[in-house]
Structures are given as structure tokens and as C-alpha cells.
Amino acid sequence: xxxxxISPGLSxxxxxxxxxxxxxxxxxxxxxxxxxxxxxxxALVGNPxxxxxxxxxxxxxxxxxxxxxxxxxxxxxxxxxxxGEERPGWTRLALExxxxxxxxTLGGGTRFYIAFAGGIDVPEVLGSRSTYILGGIGGVNGRKxxxxxxxxxxxxxxxxxxxxxxxxxFRPTFAKEQSVRIVMGLYDHRLTEAGxxxxxxxxWKVTPVADxxxxxxxxxxxxxxxxxxxxxxxxxxxxIVDAGYAVGxxxxxGGTQPIILHRDAVSGGGYAMVATVIxxxxxLLARAAPGTATRFVEVxxxxxxxxxRERAAYRDRALTSLAxx
Amino acid sequence: MxxxxxxxxxxxxxxxxxxxxxxxxDEAMSLAANFKVMTIASKLAEAGLPGVxxxxxxxxxxxxxxxxxxxxxxxxxxxxxTFEQExxxxxxxxxxxxxxxxxxxxxxxxxxEVAQRFREGFHQEPEGSDLEYAAKVNGLKDAAEFIRxxxxxxxxxxxVGFVAGxxxxxxxxxxxxxxxxxxxxxxxxxxxxxxxxxxxxxxxxYSVRGAGGYQMFGIAAAPIYDPAQELADFKDFMxxxxxxxxxxxxxxxxxxxxxxxxxVENGTFRYRQAPVAFELRRALEDPEGYNRxxxxxxxxx
Numbered sequence: 219x220x221x222x223x224i225s226p227g228l229s230x231x232x233x234x235x236x237x238x239x240x241x242x243x244x245x246x247x248x249x250x251x252x253x254x255x256x257x258x259x260x261a262l263v264g265n266p267x268x269x270x271x272x273x274x275x276x277x278x279x280x281x282x283x284x285x286x287x288x289x290x291x292x293x294x295x296x297x298x299x300x301x302g303e304e305r306p307g308w309t310r311l312a313l314e315x316x317x318x319x320x321x322x323t324l325g326g327g328t329r330f331y332i333a334f335a336g337g338i339d340v341p342e343v344l345g346s347r348s349t350y351i352l353g354g355i356g357g358v359n360g361r362k363x364x365x366x367x368x369x370x371x372x373x374x375x376x377x378x379x380x381x382x383x384x385x386x387x388f389r390p391t392f393a394k395e396q397s398v399r400i401v402m403g404l405y406d407h408r409l410t411e412a413g414x415x416x417x418x419x420x421x422w423k424v425t426p427v428a429d430x431x432x433x434x435x436x437x438x439x440x441x442x443x444x445x446x447x448x449x450x451x452x453x454x455x456x457x458i459v460d461a462g463y464a465v466g467x468x469x470x471x472g473g474t475q476p477i478i479l480h481r482d483a484v485s486g487g488g489y490a491m492v493a494t495v496i497x498x499x500x501x502l503l504a505r506a507a508p509g510t511a512t513r514f515v516e517v518x519x520x521x522x523x524x525x526x527r528e529r530a531a532y533r534d535r536a537l538t539s540l541a542x543x
Numbered sequence: 544m545x546x547x548x549x550x551x552x553x554x555x556x557x558x559x560x561x562x563x564x565x566x567x568x569d570e571a572m573s574l575a576a577n578f579k580v581m582t583i584a585s586k587l588a589e590a591g592l593p594g595v596x597x598x599x600x601x602x603x604x605x606x607x608x609x610x611x612x613x614x615x616x617x618x619x620x621x622x623x624x625t626f627e628q629e630x631x632x633x634x635x636x637x638x639x640x641x642x643x644x645x646x647x648x649x650x651x652x653x654x655x656e657v658a659q660r661f662r663e664g665f666h667q668e669p670e671g672s673d674l675e676y677a678a679k680v681n682g683l684k685d686a687a688e689f690i691r692x693x694x695x696x697x698x699x700x701x702x703v704g705f706v707a708g709x710x711x712x713x714x715x716x717x718x719x720x721x722x723x724x725x726x727x728x729x730x731x732x733x734x735x736x737x738x739x740x741x742x743x744x745x746x747x748x749y750s751v752r753g754a755g756g757y758q759m760f761g762i763a764a765a766p767i768y769d770p771a772q773e774l775a776d777f778k779d780f781m782x783x784x785x786x787x788x789x790x791x792x793x794x795x796x797x798x799x800x801x802x803x804x805x806x807v808e809n810g811t812f813r814y815r816q817a818p819v820a821f822e823l824r825r826a827l828e829d830p831e832g833y834n835r836x837x838x839x840x841x842x843x844x
Contacts, residue, residue: 238608240597241597242599242703243707243782243784244703244704244706244709245708352707353751354751355770401561403557403565404565448569448571450602459571459604461602461603463606464565466562484705486601488743494559519558522561523616
């Protein structure tokens with residue numbers, strides 16, 4: 219089974235849960251930016267959580283099914299259309315051979331996900347089907363979809379869950395304001411007190427410079443401590459001897475615009491990181507459209523771990539709600 | 544084993560959220576700091592602790608990714624501190640590695656063309672070339688002298704990353720002889736694939752085309768990242784370089800560069816390389832004398 223790409227959309231890629239274990243040679247984990255939405259799309263069609271889905275950015279694709287297929291669309295709110303007729307999101311849909319799947323205008327957020335029962339069946343590269351565009355691996359020929367591509371879909375071996383739609387209470391919100399929890403650390407001692415205060419008390423806005431690699435914010439900037447730079451560290455006070463970059467870490471080159479690295483992060487470089495977004499809020503960050511007003515809230519490592527447990531429990535309740543219906 | 548020579552100061556431990564532990568061995572770059580990083584990283588990789596997903600040694604620090612659901616942060620930190628103490632106690636100042644000859648066309652037309660597009664507002668001295676600027680800031684006579692200094696002594700791969708398979712290189716010479724060049728004032732949006740670049744005290748070879756801020760000196764002739772794994776050197780893995788590799792650049796003229804392009808296209812190109820045991824103590828005591836010995840391994844092939 220397969221689907222034909224009539225029109226690719228702005229940036230549509232194959233993603234799964236990512237490719238851990240190769241960050242030491244500069245290959246990022248990658249995978250779906252909004253892990254929760256992708257996992258729920260898979261659950262709705264009865265796929266295991268590691269199945270590959272299509273991640274669509276802002277402007278969706280137009281696809282034609284070669285055979286009957288079961289699909290679900292989750293993530294950012296978007297009108298889902300089958301042969302031009304609107305169908306619900308967060309819901310299992312049965313499509314016939316020849317059906318055309320298309321999308322309307324996004325009503326917030328950044329990315330939505332299409333799961334097909336059986337999963338996208340492109341070859342695995344280093345244990346994952348995720349597309350890593352910079353390195354040209356995974357997905358369809360290591361790149362975003364293009365018109366004329368034929369995307370292979372696997373055969374489903376599992377039954378879909380009892381419920382065909384996810385209750386509203388388990389659907390994320392896509393607000394224009396966000397509160398993002400961070401753990402201070404790494405090189406935060408290089409900030410002045412005023413610099414630290416500015417990071418934590420200012421409102422920062424997501425700029426249009428935001429993609430799978432990272433998100434850039436505008437705002438009042440921060441102040442670095444002056445010092446004699448260590449050997450090899452470059453001349454700006456925001457420079458360090460090139461080091462590994464944590465995924466979710468915040469760097470502020472020159473003290474002006476914070477950049478938060480996301481799933482397709484560059485693995486290292488010479489800018490000081492001062493904090494890291496907690497794992498539980500990485501999906502939230504993935505949903506931030508340009509213009510989103512953002513506040514960074516400091517939490518401890520213990521609080522980050524507690525938030526991680528709460529997020530896992532919330533996801534489990536969402537999965538259970540599908541199974542029990 | 545006499546007195547330990549690895550960096551003895553205690554490393555700084557800090558958390559990158561709930562999935563990363565960052566260990567800064569030293570704020571400044573040095574061969575001894577890098578050696579300690581590599582020693583801790585290899586002990587950690589060998590230990591194979593469940594829950595450790597990535598061990599990323601860098602120039603003077605290491606980054607560890609872990610799953611806190613499997614391995615509590617405190618347990619990971621305790622384990623790494625133990626490895627750090629073992630590394631500091633000595634016994635690990637020899638690295639079994641390889642020396643590799645990397646052919647480079649210096650002052651090539653590909654990087655020159657890109658450099659021309661990023662002068663005003665990007666470069667410190669828009670009217671000259673990157674090579675001329677590098678020669679000047681290092682107090683050298685001209686670009687030719689800088690090129691000679693660049694390929695005469697070998698380099699150590701001190702880190703792999705930024706993007707897939709990109710090696711950071713640290714030249715095996717005394718600190719006073721280290722080439723240092725500031726990065727571009729503002730990063731370029733384009734860098735040719737296989738550009739041999741330099742920023743701060745580090746050399747680099749850009750594995751893929753893309754953004755970059757390092758000064759550009761030449762172009763390496765053969766791939767260092769081959770996702771299709773067509774060349775023999777990539778049979779086992781799509782990334783060529785590993786931390787600890789020793790690199791000797793070999794200058795090429797246009798004809799030699801083109802000959803290698805043909806070999807790459809025919810799938811017959813192989814890097815000249817030989818195994819070596821790299822001894823930190825000797826590299827620190829007499830870099831140039833020791834380098835001559837290292838290069839013999841390559842020349843003896």
C-alpha cells in the first residue's frame with residue numbers, strides 16, 4: 219500500500235521516535251517534534267508507538283491513497299478534508315482507494331501528524347525512519363516530501379483500540395502564550411545577576427526563525443560577565459571552548475536572541491548554554507508558532523523529574539481512554 | 544607509570560535539564576584536558592550503564608544523555624565521578640588510534656567563490672582573502688606560509704559533531720605555535736561541503752554544505768560523510784572520523800585534486816592511514832620530534 223504525493227505542503231517529513239545513540243558523531247536523535255501528538259495518532263489507528271508518521275508543518279500536503287487505509291490526524295488544529303469534505307481531527311478515519319486527503323488552514327500551533335495503520339514503511343537508517351534533512355538520511359531519500367513521491371505504507375498487524383476518537387480533555391492546547399519550564403545550569407554562572415533576571419522575568423517572543431533544529435526568540439537580551447576568555451574559547455563573552463549541546467538547551471549568542479535547540483539540534487558549538495527546557499515541555503515548545511509570547515520558569519531537577527512522571531501518567535490515561543471505550 | 548599528567552583539577556558537573564549531564568574538565572582547551580575527556584568517555588562507554596543513551600566527548604568537556612526513568616541522575620553522576628578519579632589517577636596516557644592523510648586543495652576556487660559572497664558585514668577584512676587574514680593575525684609572512692604551517696604538523700580530532708561527522712581538529716604543537724583565527728563576524732548561510740576551516744584554535748572539515756562561521760582555507764578532496772556508504776572506508780559506518788584520530792593534511796594542486804575526484808566517482812578512493820599508539824607525555828614534551836615519529840607510520844606504508 220502507498221500514498222501518492224500530489225502536493226507536498228511546506229515541509230512534510232517522515233518521523234518516528236528518533237535515532238538515539240549517534241549524537242557523539244553529530245547525528246541528532248530527531249523524530250517527531252511533538253511526540254505526544256504523534257504517539258496519539260499512532261494509538262488511534264492501532265499502531266505501536268514507534269511507528270513512523272508524517273509530520274506536516276504549517277501548510278499540509280495533498281495525498282492520494284492507492285488502496286483503502288485507516289488514518290488519524292492529530293497535533294495542531296487543522297481542517298482535515300477527504301475528497302474536499304471536512305472530517306474530524308483526533309479521530310480514526312476510514313479512507314477508500316483513490317481518496318484524496320487534503321488540509322485547510324492551521325488554526326494555531328505549527329505541526330500536525332498523519333498516522334496510517336501499518337505505519338510509513340520507508341527503510342530504517344541507523345535504527346530509525348526519521349528524516350534528518352541536514353545529513354540526508356531517513357524518510358524518503360533523506361529529504362522532505364516532493365510532488366510525485368510515492369510513500370510506502372506498511373501492513374497493520376494490530377487491531378485499533380475500542381474508541382475511535384480522543385476525548386477533548388486529552389487534546390493539547392495551542393495557545394499564543396506559553397510558560398516553559400527550565401532547569402538553570404551549564405554555563406549560567408557566566409551571566410550577570412541582571413542577565414539571569416532578564417532571562418527569567420522578561421517576555422520573549424518566538425521569531426520566524428524556528429524549525430526542527432531550534433527556535434529563536436526576540437526580547438530584551440541578557441548581560442554576560444566580562445572576563446579574560448580561556449584559551450580556545452573565542453573572543454565574545456558568550457563564547458566557550460566548543461562543547462556538546464544538550465537538546466532543549468538555551469544559548470544566547472552575543473547576549474541578544476535566545477536560541478533553544480530542538481529535536482534536530484546541532485550537537486555542539488562554541489556558545490554558552492545557560493539553561494535547558496525540561497523533557498516534559500519539549501512538545502509544548504514544538505507547538506510554539508512565531509509570535510508566541512513565552513516566559514521561562516525556573517524549576518529544580520527534582521521538579522523536572524516530577525513533571526516528567528506527570529506527563530507520562532497523562533499520556534497513559536489518554537491511551538487508556540482509547541482502549542476502554 | 545610515573546606522575547600522572549592528565550588534568551588533575553576536578554571537573555565541574557552540571558545538569559542539562561532532566562536528560563543531560565554536562566562535565567566540564569577545563570574551561571580552556573588543551574591536549575591534556577581533551578585526553579582526560581576521552582579517557583572518561585571511553586570508560587563510560589565500556590561500562591555500558593543501562594539508561595545511558597549517548598556519550599559525547601568534546602574538546603574539554605563531555606555531554607552524556609541518559610534516561611532518568613532507567614538511571615537516576617545521582618547514580619549517573621556518582622559513576623562518572625568514579626571514572627573521572629580513575630582517569631586522574633593516571634594509567635591512561637596512551638591512545639590506540641590511527642593516523643590518516645587528508646588531501647586538501649588549499650586556496651581553491653570553491654571556497655573562494657563562497658567567500659566572495661560573504662565579505663562586507665561578514666568578514667573582518669572584506670578586501671582580502673580568508674587565508675591572507677589568517678596569515679596576518681598569526682604574524683606570518685603570507686598565505687603560503689600559513690598554508691605550510693597548517694599542513695606541516697598533524698592535528699588531533701578532539702571532537703566530532705555540530706553536524707553529522709564534522710571533525711574538530713586541534714594541532715599537535717606547543718600553545719605558542721597554535722594557529723588562532725577569529726570566526727567570521729557574522730556566520731555565513733553557506734559553506735561548501737568539505738571546506739577546511741578554522742575558528743579560534745580549532746580546525747574543522749565541514750562534512751555537509753550549510754551555515755558556518757569558520758574562516759575557509761581550502762577544500763578536502765574526498766568525502767568524510769557518506770550516507771550511501773559506497774566507498775570502502777565507509778563500509779562499517781557512514782561517518783569517517785572518530786575522536787582521537789590523528790590527521791595529516793596533504794596539499795594538492797588542481798590536477799591532483801581532480802585525480803582524486805575520479806577515484807571517488809569510480810568508488811576506488813581509500814584514505815591512506817596507519818595504526819599508531821599516541822603517547823600524551825611525549826606529545827607534550829617534544830611535539831615536533833614526536834610528530835616526526837608519528838608521520839613515519841604513514842610514510843612507512
